[in-house]
Amino acid sequence: MVEVSDIVDRDLEQKPLVQAAYDVSSLQQPEYDDELLTLNFGPHHPATHGVLRLLSTLEGEVIRDVKPIIGYVHTGIEKTAEDKSYWKAIPVVERMDYLAYMFNAYAFCGATETLVGLEIPKRAQYLRVAHMELNRIKSHLVWLGTSALDLGAMSMFWYCFRDREEILDILEMSTGQRMHTRYIQVGGVAEDVPVGWADKVLAFAKSFPTRVDQYAALLSKNEIVLQRLRHTGTVDEQTLLGLGVTGPLLRATGNPWDLRKAAPYSSYDDFEFTIPVGTIGDNYDRYKVRLEEMKQSARIIEQAVEGMPEGPWITDDRKYALPPRHELATSMEALIHHFKLVTEGFRVPPGEVYFPVESPRGEMGCFVRSDGSAKPARVHMRDPSFVNLQALKPMIIDTYIADMIATLAMLDPVLGGIDR
Amino acid sequence: MEIVRAGDKGAQDLARTEFRSAQMKSRDMLRGDLEGAELEAYVESRVLTTTLDKAVAWARGNAIFPATFGLACCAIEMMSIVAARVDLARFGFEAFRASPRQADLLILSGRISIKMAPVVRRIYDQMLEPKYVIAMGACSSSMGVFNNYAIVPADKFMPVDVHVPGCPPRPEALTHGILKLRNLILENPDLGWRDRYDGHGTVEVAPEGTTASAHAENVPGTEGGASA
Amino acid sequence: MPDATGLELFAQEIGDTDDQAVLGTVFFRDRATLLVSPKAVPAALQFLKGKGYTFLASVHGVDYFPEEPRLGVLYELLDMKTVDRITVKTRVHTEAPIVPSVTHDWPTANHQEREVYDMFGVHFTDHPDLRRILMPEDYEGFPQRRDFPIGGEPIIFTHSEAGGPGWWK
Numbered sequence: 001m002v003e004v005s006d007i008v009d010r011d012l013e014q015k016p017l018v019q020a021a022y023d024v025s026s027l028q029q030p031e032y033d034d035e036l037l038t039l040n041f042g043p044h045h046p047a048t049h050g051v052l053r054l055l056s057t058l059e060g061e062v063i064r065d066v067k068p069i070i071g072y073v074h075t076g077i078e079k080t081a082e083d084k085s086y087w088k089a090i091p092v093v094e095r096m097d098y099l100a101y102m103f104n105a106y107a108f109c110g111a112t113e114t115l116v117g118l119e120i121p122k123r124a125q126y127l128r129v130a131h132m133e134l135n136r137i138k139s140h141l142v143w144l145g146t147s148a149l150d151l152g153a154m155s156m157f158w159y160c161f162r163d164r165e166e167i168l169d170i171l172e173m174s175t176g177q178r179m180h181t182r183y184i185q186v187g188g189v190a191e192d193v194p195v196g197w198a199d200k201v202l203a204f205a206k207s208f209p210t211r212v213d214q215y216a217a218l219l220s221k222n223e224i225v226l227q228r229l230r231h232t233g234t235v236d237e238q239t240l241l242g243l244g245v246t247g248p249l250l251r252a253t254g255n256p257w258d259l260r261k262a263a264p265y266s267s268y269d270d271f272e273f274t275i276p277v278g279t280i281g282d283n284y285d286r287y288k289v290r291l292e293e294m295k296q297s298a299r300i301i302e303q304a305v306e307g308m309p310e311g312p313w314i315t316d317d318r319k320y321a322l323p324p325r326h327e328l329a330t331s332m333e334a335l336i337h338h339f340k341l342v343t344e345g346f347r348v349p350p351g352e353v354y355f356p357v358e359s360p361r362g363e364m365g366c367f368v369r370s371d372g373s374a375k376p377a378r379v380h381m382r383d384p385s386f387v388n389l390q391a392l393k394p395m396i397i398d399t400y401i402a403d404m405i406a407t408l409a410m411l412d413p414v415l416g417g418i419d420r
Numbered sequence: 421m422e423i424v425r426a427g428d429k430g431a432q433d434l435a436r437t438e439f440r441s442a443q444m445k446s447r448d449m450l451r452g453d454l455e456g457a458e459l460e461a462y463v464e465s466r467v468l469t470t471t472l473d474k475a476v477a478w479a480r481g482n483a484i485f486p487a488t489f490g491l492a493c494c495a496i497e498m499m500s501i502v503a504a505r506v507d508l509a510r511f512g513f514e515a516f517r518a519s520p521r522q523a524d525l526l527i528l529s530g531r532i533s534i535k536m537a538p539v540v541r542r543i544y545d546q547m548l549e550p551k552y553v554i555a556m557g558a559c560s561s562s563m564g565v566f567n568n569y570a571i572v573p574a575d576k577f578m579p580v581d582v583h584v585p586g587c588p589p590r591p592e593a594l595t596h597g598i599l600k601l602r603n604l605i606l607e608n609p610d611l612g613w614r615d616r617y618d619g620h621g622t623v624e625v626a627p628e629g630t631t632a633s634a635h636a637e638n639v640p641g642t643e644g645g646a647s648a
Numbered sequence: 649m650p651d652a653t654g655l656e657l658f659a660q661e662i663g664d665t666d667d668q669a670v671l672g673t674v675f676f677r678d679r680a681t682l683l684v685s686p687k688a689v690p691a692a693l694q695f696l697k698g699k700g701y702t703f704l705a706s707v708h709g710v711d712y713f714p715e716e717p718r719l720g721v722l723y724e725l726l727d728m729k730t731v732d733r734i735t736v737k738t739r740v741h742t743e744a745p746i747v748p749s750v751t752h753d754w755p756t757a758n759h760q761e762r763e764v765y766d767m768f769g770v771h772f773t774d775h776p777d778l779r780r781i782l783m784p785e786d787y788e789g790f791p792q793r794r795d796f797p798i799g800g801e802p803i804i805f806t807h808s809e810a811g812g813p814g815w816w817k
Contacts, residue, residue: 043539046488046518050495051536071782072536073492075559076570076799079792083568092565098493114677142496161503179493179588244704244756262731351676354724354735356705365724369710377794382706382724390759416492419533419782535784562801569791569799570783 034059043072049146049408050415052389061400066393074419081379085345086112089376091182093366096381097417098179099142102128102135103359104381105184107366110265111355112186115348115370118320123311124188125267130201130304131171131183132266133297137208138167139360140294144215147287147409151228153219163211166204173197186346187321188314198305205302209295216291229283233395233407236281243394244387247362248289249411253281259358271303283410290412293360320346345374354382361385361412383417480524480550481605484598487523488516489543491530494557497588498529501598506591513598520546525601527594528580531559531571544578552605554597555580558587655680655734658699662692674737681735686747689738693723693750701725701734704750707760709768713794717741719768723750740770742793749775767792 041054051072057065077096081089093108094101106128113120120128141160148156168178174193175181183190219225237253250257258275260268276292278285314321322341323334340346348370356365362384369378392411396404445462490498501508508514517523520543532540544553553574558564560574561583574580581604584597652675659682663670669688674681684692693704703726710720717739725734740747749772751757761772762781769790772778780787789796 043536044489044520044543051491071780071784072533072539073531074533074535074570074782075492075531075566076568076791077566079570079796079798080566080568082794083798095493095565098496117677142499146499157499158504161500162505165500165503165505178590179496241703242755244754257728262728352681352710352722352735353677353679354706354722354733356733363705365706367706367708367722367724378710380706380708380710382708386759386763387756390756567798567800567803569797573801 036064049413052408052413052415052418054404056401056404058401061402063396063399063401063404066396066404068389068392070389070415070418072419073415075416077420078379078381082376085374086186086348086376087341087345089379090185091180093379093381094180094182095416096420097359097361097364097383097385097414099139099414100135100359100361100364100417101180102132102184103357103364104366105182106132106266107355107357107359107364107381108368108379109184109186110357111353111366111368112348112376114353114355115351115368116186116320116346118187118315118317120188120266121312121315122267122309124313124315126304126308127189127193127313128184128266129268129271130301130308131174131181131189133300133304134167134171134201136360137294137297137301138164140290140297141167143290143360143409143412147412148219150405150409151225153222153225156215156218159211159215163208170197170200170204173200185314185321187317188312190314192313198308201301201305205298205305208298212291212295212298220288220291225287226284228402228406229287229410231280232283232399232403233286233410234280234282235391235394239394240281240391243391245362245391247358247360247384247388248286248293249362249388249391251275252278252285252289254279259356259363263356265357268300270307271300273297273300273303283406286410347372347374348376356382359384361414361417362388364417381417381420383420385413385415385417386420389413389418477606481602482512484513484524484552484602484605485515485517485522486513486525486527487520487543487547488518489526489528489540491528491532491536492559494529494559494588497591497594498527498556501591501594506595508595508598511599511602520544521548523547524550525552525554525598527554527556528560528574529556529588531557531564531566532574533571534569537572537577540574541577550605552582552601553578553580554582554584554594554601556584556586556594556597557589558585561585651675652680655682658682658696658734662688662695665695666691679733679735681737683737683739686738686740689721689723689736690748690750690753692736693725694753696725696734696736697753700727700729701732703728704754704756705733707750707757707764709764709770709792711768711792711794712739719745719770719793721747721764721770742769745770746773747771748773749778751775766790769793 037058039056039058041056043051043053053069053072055067055069056063077092081092084092090105090108094105096104141164145157145160148154171181172178174197175183175190235253237250237255240250240253241255246257254277256275256277259265261275273296276289276296278289318334318337323331323337327334328338350370350372352367352369354365354367356363363382364384365382367378367380367382368376371377388411392408395407395411449462500506502514502516524547526544526547528540544551555561555574559566559571561580562573563571565587582597582601584594586593589597655673655675659670659673662684666688669684669692670682671685672683674683682692704723705726706724708722710722712718712720718741720737720739723736725736726732738747747770749757749761751761752774758776759781761775762778764770765772765778766780766782767790779785783791
């Protein structure tokens, strides 16, 4: 039976920093005259994707132990979101996983909509899907560019960012911003897409699979890529499931778990697409899975834009969505609703809800607790990178440092999501 | 109606007379009429306007090496300026150096948490003079979108030369900020950050076991070499 | 999601083995939550694992200030075969915030429990490495508790510049 006093005393002991907690005596000491070297891949490092600190213990070039230390971009987003009304918390929450911002916003809005009990119009759902899949492609392009850069293939970086600029143009056309667009709102999307947007998106979606094939032609059969990615960082499916890993990492082991197919939300079941899976779960499988996912996303975008129904882009319920500006001149009620929404915000009935979506890195869930007021009482994002990072250790233990760099690239961690 | 500026007349007159006398001197020089001490003074004044300082400033301003320092969302837009559409290589700045010892410019792209702030300062201290800092985005300049316990604005612990607003700033905005910094470098021969920001009397604090100064004390074999 | 009756059956079965384990059930917006006492958390999770909920999606904390008991820890479980979710909730007071750790059975809880400790101060016994994960190691206080001040810099406008801290000088 643990007494409170034991715990309190332990806290008052001046626990020195990581070094004491990091005890290497449990590791197997090497033979001969080698010794274990603890090397710090500091937070400022060109190959860690963001400010990730890896405290690695090396025997020669083989990694015997690794301890990821995070918190270098911790921004207190969850606490800031408690301070703002639901509408104003959307841009704050969007900045967590900064490559997949539509997914952050959608998870939060979805949780709020579940709490309120809102129905989302069909057009809004299709628009949300189109934007989220564009964001998925964009996130995978950044992953591909930076991973190839880590492996030494610099030209991929330019190609991927060229494509990314095209997508950013499309997003700027519909939302007005390149990144952190706050396009997904509670009840639907912020505004309808302008004329010409559909053509631009279709032109992109039709030309994109060819581009992906070109990238595959550059990298997939490349000798260096094969040697660095094949059979490195292999973990089996059961370990990953125990560690809570989802997303392309899990799909690379052969488990076709994808929330878009398993528990479809926002009209994903209207679209035809396949889930790519790998076979042995090594880095090369992860690479191929993401490459194929980009193609499937292009397919979804094409179907979403071509089949987009007419209708409102945000819910008609004026208690939660701003009325259109022209109504403010004629209707008193619309004016009152507008005033209330802009000053205090809408109130959400008390309750707790966990809303998961499938982000480019895995299951992103948003937990919102509401206490009946206009501000959320607790917002927590279950970020996939935070949980996936725990899988780094089984992937790289007893492999070389170079394999660690490749595995870290294929793991696709986004430190904004990890640290929140 | 003649508009006369009061109080300016004296300065204007002086400038006019100086300019006129310089014109006269150039005319005499071209005709070969300047002799002796006058000629020497004339040559000296011409040479001083293109001093070594200006040449060095020109070289420095056109070849800044930024340090790869991506923290958060702004880092993605920083990667975009190196990409093909907004090409930073046109100005000569595409060589991002990984080591702070080789870098001139620290672009603080992203939010600086309280855990990261000492690390950033240590990297800034490791850079060699002349060094410049651009605080990119709202989070590093002020607190940005998040005004809470976890982050700190860059001005609190390091001197920042250019602040680029935006969340995240467009690549064009960041390029504008970088070019502004380039103009700053071209115009002012560098005096070191302590002169620019009136930081005299400050000393860099190093963690225990290491030496604080960046002088030869760190070289093994010299006196006062670090044991850590 | 298990429907309301399914949830009650779970509650009953867990209550059969241990009387004081189940403190309540909540069925809200088609989502099932099981409220258990802190000591019974590992057993409840193991029981649900046997029922098919083999994936622990999330472990997170909530501060229910000013309701007591203040600190809550929620475990989101997922059944991948039938695509079902269930939440297990436990609540502790700030004076004795002790919850047994489930890291041994569910390795994914390692970092997540560290985050709950860091942000709320809940101690997980038998956790292999309970240290702060997001805040600096020597930070004092538990930031995401509701009575922890949000902090930040005072906003300086031109008219209030003189009264500000003036650290840019």
